């Protein structure tokens with residue numbers, strides 16, 4: 001049997017409530033795999049959904065639809081094997 005990918009974003013949809021009332025569709029039909037030992041960079045303009053992708057991967061939030069899997073197991077909540085270096089310093093002085 002084929003080893004499952006290290007990370008699999010499966011048919012991800014991420015919708016946020018917008019301030020004006022219109023929903024923000026941050027991620028649509030996102031589906032890709034990252035194999036074991038692959039090194040991947042995610043590039044894109046501000047607001048395209050990069051941080052949303054990382055929050056989903058760390059289990060800090062769950063997708064509106066679809067599923068993220070790590071080695072074949074669905075992410076159901078925050079993980080202790082993922083570290084995030086935030087864009088802005090978040091520690092007190």
Ligand SMILES: Nc1ncnc2c1ncn2[C@@H]1O[C@H](COP(=O)(O)OP(=O)(O)O)[C@@H](O)[C@H]1O
Nearest residue numbers: 016017024026045046047048049050051052053
């Ligand atoms: N918690 C949230 N509530 C409402 N909208 C959000 C939230 N998080 C992200 N968004 C919106 O989703 C889109 C993608 O945001 P984000 O993932 O932060 O993009 P990036 O990291 O690529 O700059 C943007 O339009 C952003 O305004």
Ligand SMILES: [Mg+2]
Nearest residue numbers: 050051052087
């Ligand atoms: Mg970001």
